[in-house]
Amino acid sequence: MSALPTQRWSKLEIGFWLIPMVAFFVFPKYLTLGSQILIAALFALSLDLILGYARIISLGHAAFFGIGAYTAGLLAKYGWGEPISGLVAAAAVATLTGLVTSFLVVRGQDLTRLMVTLGIGLMFYEIANQASWLTGGVDGLSGVEMKKLFGVFSFGLDGRTAYLYSLAVLFVVFCFARTLVRSPFGLSLRGIREGERRMPAIGASVPRKLIAVYTVGAGIAGVAGALLAQTTQFVGIDSLGFPRSAELMIMLILGGTGYLYGALLGAALFMLLQDYLSNLNPVYWQFWLGLLLVLIVLFARGGLMGGFIALRRRFARGRS
Amino acid sequence: MRSSLFVSRRAVVASVLAATVGLSTSGIAWAADPLKIGLILPLTGPFASTGRQIEAACRLYIARNGDIVAGRKVELIVKDDTGAPETTKRIAQDLIVQQKVNILAGFGLTPLALATASVATEAKVPMVVMAAATSVITTRSPFIVRAGFTLPQVTAPIAEWALKNNVKRVATLVTDFGPGLDAEKTFVKRFTEGGGTIVESIRTPLQNPDFAPFLQRVKDAKPDALFVFVPSGQGTAVMKQFGDRGLAAAGIKLIGTGDVVDDDILDAIGAPALGVVTSFHYSAAHPSPENKAYVDAFMKANNGMRPNFMSIGGYGMHLIYEAEKKTGGSNDGEKLVEAMRSMSWTSPRGPVSIDPATREPVQTV
Amino acid sequence: MLGNFIGVLFDGVAYGSLLFIISIGLSVTMGLMNFVNLAHGAFAMVGGYACVVVMTRLGVPFLASLPIAFVAAAAAGIVLERSLYRRLYRATHLDQVLFSIGLVFMSIAATTYFFGPQQQPVQLPEFLRGQVHVLGLDLGTYRLFLIAVVIIITVALTWLIERTRFGAEIRASVDNQQASAGLGINVYRVFSLTFALGSGLAGLGGGLGIDVLGLDPTFPLKYMVYFLLVVAVGGAGTIKGPLFAALILGIFDVAGKYYVPQVGAFVIYVAMVVLLIVFPHGLAGRRT
Known part of the structure; x- marks a missing residue:
């Protein structure tokens, strides 16, 4: 790893990003599901930054998602329904919260971090629950009224605006994350991942870098939450809850950590599977989902991306 | 990108399926197109039993009343929302x-209904709420009609009962969510207006494994009675602890809405359930011929599962059937809601009617 | 006032005891075998349902159903260890998480299929119900029973791991698999038995817990946080650590709910975060 990795986009990547655009025209009836997949992908991306690149296992990441969602939702409820400034505000609040809590998270090992993040997440959940005069408590925040995007496109039943809006935000944030992980900062994170104790020897402050990446991850999660609040015009308290953090973790591991694309693939596969299976059998679909997860672990270590890379390697070896 | 190919192939299959379904229904649209009812319930997760009861009741209603109404075939499309509002x-x-x-x-659940209210308004589709019980729901969209119950309806009578039966000091214990707060508010208001005192108001978290400390606090406050409201399923734990902690022995009465003695879980509670005073709109033991027939059919169709108060909300399918009959098989959401207003009938829970102004059910509690 | 306090302390210890029984199995698999088994609650659920089935269908008394719960969960543990878990000992923790979550989903759906989504009934025998008066205090009989069970389990486990040949084999296999195999220890058999022990303890906890925690198909997910909490705060791989952790958390939780019910749910999380920040490796964890 002598030179910086290239920032150029490969054909495979460009092809990947064409898929959601083509999907918009091919599946006009599935755009609501599509927009929620895109939001989940963005959320998974934010966790990949901190889990895939900094090896901080977080089971409380939904805290930032929920904070973003409540920020955007409350702004819109009390008259500030302009979507893009709502996103920015949500990102700011989530980033700040991320920064404040990051100091608690940086200490300790895997299991400790897991539980500290979990504990922080549960505390935010309780706060939202107690402050029901503001958040609506367990009944959720309703009455979120969005203005038209750019004053032109309204968020309607067909989900067109929601889909394109989510896709655009996902792409912009993805470009940012991609640049980040390929920068010198991103490389030093990779160094931490591979050998946390060796990094100080080459003059890198580990905690400060971890704090930075945790904060960025929190901010992006906030954007994802805000997107969900804006496109569904409702914020449920479950957006802060532990099940959401756990589900997110499943999506990311399913896709493979530390590639960015793994997050997107994992979220898409998980959501599509869930939708498909629960349509087949609304009562026992979880069984088949669980079985698939088990099979994937048994046959493709490191998630979809891990399996994909192993396959490619085998293919290349077969040719040479 | 092998995996992304996989994803899109799955989606293609799904869309082809959807397209064929679309074709086949539009093909016969000229005759009488089927009446499609989208039944969205939590069928997995912690509230699965609510969903199962309602689904079973809806299917039972269709089985007993035929799947043709006003010349239209009834198609029930059941979906699992896992209890997440955005889903x-x-x-x-x-x-x-x-x-x-x-x-x-x-x-x-309340948040699930609230999140969907705007969809009903925008699409002008009637939305029949079968279980969620917070009173605000029907105010959120003119297309919402409730077939279940609201909490103020069922809590007010228990407050009056307490006043009449020489209960002066009451502690309340409710779960900290919309319906719980609704129940607490109504009870406290009625009870204090009638001259009673509230000695303690406790709200327990929704995910709460152990009621012991809360009940101990109640016991130490020495009230005449304890008013309880917890979501269906947690009643077991409360009842058992109430007995085991010796609250009953200390002369404290347990009063509440029927949720605590949910028919579905009566077996799990056992002896302590005797001697509890509750007020509710439904019990499987209600001695009317309609109810007996209902309970028998329900248990027969569901492998011995006893219908509970949630299932009766599902039996609100009646509302949909009658509205269709009245409007001659209309698709017009506004007309259907109009027809559902001011309806009355004899259900297994006794006589029920819908209030034309609020679109809430009026029933004997 | 003092009476109240002792009562709260007693309830806290009893509640902590229950947390300990259910979680100690996880400490065994996670600490000794280095396997993140999020499906731990599924084994507890197997035990719980085994209890209910033999009690309601075969009329077995409650106390006799507890060993059955242990055996049922341990058997399920051995079968799954031999067929599936064994393949994943060398996988990353993340793969283990995904795998065991998959198992949790399957167990929830399968349980719903066979038993329905509702709470399961359990009828305690008369002598475990109600309260006993000790020195002017009302103590719950069942809670006293829980505390007694914990004392027995702790003593037995400590003896098993520190005093028996099997315990020595476990400790050796954990420290160095290759060297242990070279010394003639059948490492695979030791791991199978350890896993069965952990699962069996979970099953026992599941059976004991029905009366307090309830039992329905979502059990493994609902209480997953609590298992992890006890093991993380206590430090995986020890018996004393999780015991202290469970007791402390139990007392804090009960006291919080009793004295400040408005913020009752906070207390246990705050206690956990504070404990973890002060003891990042767990109360009895080995410092690295």
């Missing part, structure tokens, strides 16, 4: 956009 809303949108459902029904 409920998405499914409602999908059902309307993809399947063109005529009526939305189900809704196990």
